[in-house]
Amino acid sequence: MLSRYASAIRTRLPRVGNARRAMRWANRAFGDFIFTDGRRKQTIAAIADHANTQITFVRKSDRAFAPALLNFCSSVDSGQVRLASSKLRSYEDISVAVAIVRRLIDYVAAALLRDAASLTELLVEQCPDSRPAILVRAELLLEESRFDEAIALIQRALRIQAVCQTSQQLLGRALQARRAIQGDRGELDGMNYDLTDKFCHLPFTHLSTGYKGDAFVCCCPAWVPFPVGNVLSAPSAEAVWNSDAAVEVRRSIHDGDFKYCSRTLCSYIAAQKLPLKSDITDPTLRGYIDQRKTVLDDVPQMVQLNHDATCNLACPSCRTEIIATNAEEQDMFAAASQRVILPLLKKVNGQSYISGGGEAFSSKHFRSILAALNRDEYPGLYIYLITNGLLLTSQRWAEYPNLPEMIDILSVSIDAARAETYERLRRPGKWPVLMRNLEVMAEMRRAQKLRKFQINMVVQQDNFREMLDFVALGKGLGVDEIWFQRLTNYGAYDERTFAKADVTSVSHPDHAELLKIIRNPLIQGPGINAQMLMPLLPEIVASDLRLPDLYSLSPRG
Numbered sequence: 001m002l003s004r005y006a007s008a009i010r011t012r013l014p015r016v017g018n019a020r021r022a023m024r025w026a027n028r029a030f031g032d033f034i035f036t037d038g039r040r041k042q043t044i045a046a047i048a049d050h051a052n053t054q055i056t057f058v059r060k061s062d063r064a065f066a067p068a069l070l071n072f073c074s075s076v077d078s079g080q081v082r083l084a085s086s087k088l089r090s091y092e093d094i095s096v097a098v099a100i101v102r103r104l105i106d107y108v109a110a111a112l113l114r115d116a117a118s119l120t121e122l123l124v125e126q127c128p129d130s131r132p133a134i135l136v137r138a139e140l141l142l143e144e145s146r147f148d149e150a151i152a153l154i155q156r157a158l159r160i161q162a163v164c165q166t167s168q169q170l171l172g173r174a175l176q177a178r179r180a181i182q183g184d185r186g187e188l189d190g191m192n193y194d195l196t197d198k199f200c201h202l203p204f205t206h207l208s209t210g211y212k213g214d215a216f217v218c219c220c221p222a223w224v225p226f227p228v229g230n231v232l233s234a235p236s237a238e239a240v241w242n243s244d245a246a247v248e249v250r251r252s253i254h255d256g257d258f259k260y261c262s263r264t265l266c267s268y269i270a271a272q273k274l275p276l277k278s279d280i281t282d283p284t285l286r287g288y289i290d291q292r293k294t295v296l297d298d299v300p301q302m303v304q305l306n307h308d309a310t311c312n313l314a315c316p317s318c319r320t321e322i323i324a325t326n327a328e329e330q331d332m333f334a335a336a337s338q339r340v341i342l343p344l345l346k347k348v349n350g351q352s353y354i355s356g357g358g359e360a361f362s363s364k365h366f367r368s369i370l371a372a373l374n375r376d377e378y379p380g381l382y383i384y385l386i387t388n389g390l391l392l393t394s395q396r397w398a399e400y401p402n403l404p405e406m407i408d409i410l411s412v413s414i415d416a417a418r419a420e421t422y423e424r425l426r427r428p429g430k431w432p433v434l435m436r437n438l439e440v441m442a443e444m445r446r447a448q449k450l451r452k453f454q455i456n457m458v459v460q461q462d463n464f465r466e467m468l469d470f471v472a473l474g475k476g477l478g479v480d481e482i483w484f485q486r487l488t489n490y491g492a493y494d495e496r497t498f499a500k501a502d503v504t505s506v507s508h509p510d511h512a513e514l515l516k517i518i519r520n521p522l523i524q525g526p527g528i529n530a531q532m533l534m535p536l537l538p539e540i541v542a543s544d545l546r547l548p549d550l551y552s553l554s555p556r557g
Contacts, residue, residue: 022048029103033096037080047076047100051107058108058119065119066126066133073100073132088245088260090225091214092163097132098139105136116140124153129495131157135170142170147178158264159495159502162488163222168264190263190270190535196256198274203249204288204296205350205553207241208304210357213336215240217249219304222488223266224249231307232336237344242295250294265488268550270535275550282552301350301553305341306357308333308365313388314427315415317458317501319492323358325365333365342372349380351408351556361391374402382408382556386456389414389437390429397440404449408556410441411454411483417469425462442477456483459533460501464514471522484523486532504536 026048035043050072057064077097082089089095101123109116117140123133134157141150151174157167172191179185179192203217203224210221213232218224226249229240240246252259263269277289287293309323325333345352360366373383383403389412397403416422419431438455445453455474457463463470467484474482489498499505503514517523518533531547534540 019048019052022052025107026051029107030100032084033099034082034084035080036082039080043076043081047104051104054104054108055111058112058114063126066123069101069104070097070123070127070130070133073097073104076100087248088226090163090165090260091211091221091227092161092225093165094131094135095166098135098166101132101136102139117144129160131160131164131167134160135167138170138174142174142177145177145181147174147182150174151178156495159489159498161491162265163225163262163490165225165262168262172263190266190272193263193269193272195258195269195274197276197278198256198258199277199280199285199289200253200258200261200268200274201285201288201550201553203246203253204285204293205301206304207237207300207302208353209307211307211309213307213332217241217246218261219302220265221306222490223262224260225262226260231340232332234340237299237340240340241300247294254289254292254294267486267532267534268547271531272541273534273545273547273550275546280551284553299344299347299349301348302353303341303344303348303351304353304356305366305369306353306355308355308363309358310363310365311358311388312362312390313359313429315425316427317415317425317460317487317492318490325363330364334368337365337369337372341369345369345373345381346378347380348378350554351382351384353384353386356386359388359391360385361387361396370400370403370406373406375405378406382406382451384409384411386411386413388412388426388429389434389441392437392441394440397444404444407450409452409454409481410445410450411456412438412441413458414455414470414473415457415460416463417466417473421463421466425460438477442479445478445480452480453478454481454483455479456485458485458487459504459514460487461503461508461510462501464503464510464517467517468520468522471528474527479527481527481529483529484533504533 023045026044030044030047054065054069057068074097077094077100079089081096083095083099086095105116105119108114109119120133120137120140123130124137127133134153138150138153141153151171154167154171154174157164158171175191184192202219206217206219208216208218208221209231210216213230214227215229215231216224216226217228226245228246228249229243231240234240249260258269261269268274280286280289284298308325310325311323314320314322354360354369355363355366360370373381383406385407414422414434415425422431422434423429441450441453444450455477457467457470459467471482486504487502493501502508503510505511515536518530518537523530
């Protein structure tokens, strides 16, 4: 089989060292590449040249092969290239790099009568954290029907970067192929979930900002990781909200392919809880469905502002160091506030979420937005304010006299129920400071100066045994809701560290203990939001549970 494969490839390859024939091969092999910078000819020439260079590397030393190949592919995948099959590129997209690696591997293997699989083994061995290397190796294993090995490698790539759509799509292919041969193993992965007749209103109601001002039409940029514009450079909010990319994402919902949605990270897809289109009765949503609207007259009902990463903490689940924006970035943020953000918020009849990307009260930018808000100029706006709470002293509250009236939900990220755990996970936060400030907030809630008070925990190895104590902490403070979130690697962890921390993974040694805790009536009871953990429980996935917020719109987003 290998000899036939090599022979078939060689018939399409140039003789080694023949630059002209290498160029003809590259033009054919990369015909599905779209070069948005107009540099197709130059880039194809570089690929052709590198193809022959790689043969030289392999002949001289296998050690030089992997770094040279991966570095070259990274240089080509500069964001100005995409595959013809993909209209949009996610912010963690490596589809171009994977395609280049795979095609060059085939070229070198056939030209030198080497086994392509052995070359991909070299790639992974020498560059174990390279997602392109891992995925090309997994792709070859999949073609050999070595499903379990392929799936294990893809899951490794997802531990390195959970948002990687290329990894997610390959995982879907691998699981589907294994099911076709070996039957359904009952994986709770969202991959075997027919979405053709389902609906999700989030791309029609939510606008979220993220890193460097990129904007997304979902409640979470990781769930639909395809930027639809950028609030720092856009002339207006409308240019982002109804951009060509936003229209394409909404088209995918109407058509039922959901091609831009994450089947591994979206809680609603993974738990198989999206509503049928036919079950939607909300007049606004019904109009979107019946008229197949993709360009919207309505402004978003929820505007999530997460683009300033400034924070006074360096939590391991989020970042490796304390981050503060520089003066140039602050100027860009200030201009975006006046041109895009504040004009949009004046029109919103719903919520604005501030901020999932940093700490609002550490950020000069977000403090200026919060200070500008008042009920007269922003009559329909309510703030979902998420904070670590360390800076929210009674003195700080006094600096924002209009803010309590504007807040719909005050949510404090704590991640622990004990001082030692908190100070390990929320560095360099101090438990006594937090407790003092939480009591200020609790008193404001008791005095009805706050509408809703919430605390939240990112569930991980170091704190999951404190979940019940966390519920008790919340009840002692008189909070309205306790929110449990799932740990996700957005790039802050290396693979091994994340695997150790991610107790929600079925492969984690303490996973069964976590499931027992999640099934406790206290976690399943009123006032507990554990939607992000729902996909972990087979009985929830299999149930007829309906999530009301997916079927109708709330005036608060």
